[in-house]
Amino acid sequence: EVQVVESGGDLVQPGGSLRLSCAASGFSISSSWMNWVRQAPGKGLEWVANINQDGSEKYYVDSVKGRFTISRDNAKNSLYLQMNSLRAEDTAVYYCASRFWFDPWGQGTLVTVSS
Amino acid sequence: DIQLTQSPSFLSASVGDRVTITCRASQGIASYLAWYQQKPGKAPKLLIYAASTLQSGVPSRFSGSGSGTEFTLTISSLQPEDFATYYCQQLNSYPRTFGQGTKVEIK
Numbered sequence: 216e217v218q219v220v221e222s223g224g225d226l227v228q229p230g231g232s233l234r235l236s237c238a239a240s241g242f243s244i245s246s247s248w249m250n251w252v253r254q255a256p257g258k259g260l261e262w263v264a265n266i267n268q269d270g271s272e273k274y275y276v277d278s279v280k281g282r283f284t285i286s287r288d289n290a291k292n293s294l295y296l297q298m299n300s301l302r303a304e305d306t307a308v309y310y311c312a313s314r315f316w317f318d319p320w321g322q323g324t325l326v327t328v329s330s
Numbered sequence: 331d332i333q334l335t336q337s338p339s340f341l342s343a344s345v346g347d348r349v350t351i352t353c354r355a356s357q358g359i360a361s362y363l364a365w366y367q368q369k370p371g372k373a374p375k376l377l378i379y380a381a382s383t384l385q386s387g388v389p390s391r392f393s394g395s396g397s398g399t400e401f402t403l404t405i406s407s408l409q410p411e412d413f414a415t416y417y418c419q420q421l422n423s424y425p426r427t428f429g430q431g432t433k434v435e436i437k
Contacts, residue, residue, distance in 0.1 A: 250426075252374075260374065260417055262364075262426035281403045310373055315421065316364055318376035318385065 217241035218318055219294075219311045224324030231301050235324060237294040237311030245289040248313045251296050253307035254323075263309070264296065299326045310328075332356050332420050336429035342437045349405040351432045353418035359396045362422035365394055365403045368431075369414045377416075378403065408434070 223235040237249070251263040264275045264285040272294040284297040294311055303329050333356040343349050343371045353363065361381040366374035378394035379385055381401055404430045413436055418429040 259431045260368075261421075261429040262419075262428065265426070274424045286365070312374075316376060316385075317366075317374075317378040317419070318379075320373040322373055 219248050219313055219321040221309065221321040223325040224309065224326045225303055226327045226329065228330050229328055231265065231303060231328070232259060232299045233301065233326060235267060235296040235298065235309055235311075235326070237296075237321060239292045239294070239313065242313075243289075243293050244294065244313065249285075249294045249314075250312040250317060251285060251294075252310045252312050252317070252320075253326075254310070255304075255307045258307075261307075263311070267292070272310050298326070301326075308326075331425055331428055332423060333421055334422060334427055335420050335431040336416075336418060336424050339430060339432060341432060341434045343408050343434060344437045345408055345410055347367075347408045348426075349408050349434060351403045351416055351418075351434075353401045353403070353429050355398075355399045355401075356418055359382065359420045359422035362420055363394075363396070363401050364419045364421065365392075367412075367414045367418065374417065388397045410436075423427045 219239045221237050250265040253263050266273050266285045282300045286295045306328045310323045311321045335354045337352045345382045353424040363381045368374040377388050377392050393404045395402050413433045415433045417431050
């Protein structure tokens with residue numbers, strides 16, 4: 216079965232850091248663009264970042280540039296999102312979404328930024 | 331940034347109804363548009379990509395059309411499992427953007 220599973224979400228204080236992981240199974244991510252998308256409570260979807268197959272291209276939404284870093288380890292079939300200087304407005308469910316056309320998605324991992 | 335505007339934002343319909351959702355882009359995006367379905371507490375699911383290509387496993391009552399700046403998602407005969415929120419997304423340029431969503435509820 217083709218699937219991705221996110222982990223690493225937690226409650227963190229403003230200004231803190233967190234690293235999210237996304238483990239893929241049933242397919243190799245080495246041939247795929249990979250994405251992070253977030254959804255604040257009760258809100259719509261917001262694309263956060265993506266990375267190309269070999270990690271040489273990375274793109275971010277303006278609101279996270281300089282604070283978040285996307286990376287991948289093709290040998291481990293995994294995607295990561297390092298989040299620094301977290302703010303209350305970063306509170307959301309974070310989804311990993313595979314390939315150019317965003318399929319499949321994981322179940323999401325909740326990040327709560329609060330004191 | 332390319333803005334996507336979905337209409338309507340809320341839709342009340344009955345089982346068996348034909349439903350159409352529109353997504354308008356603030357500038358041309360060729361056919362770089364996808365449609366997703368999201369149910370409460372669940373991850374989004376890809377329904378349509380490249381504006382009109384049905385994702386494998388998605389029922390044929392779903393269809394997509396359009397190019398450039400205007401796109402539509404049509405459900406030919408609404409089923410009970412189709413009550414959900416639908417989002418369009420453009421993949422023509424960065425940042426990737428989503429529409430605000432259309433919630434389809436039971437009439």
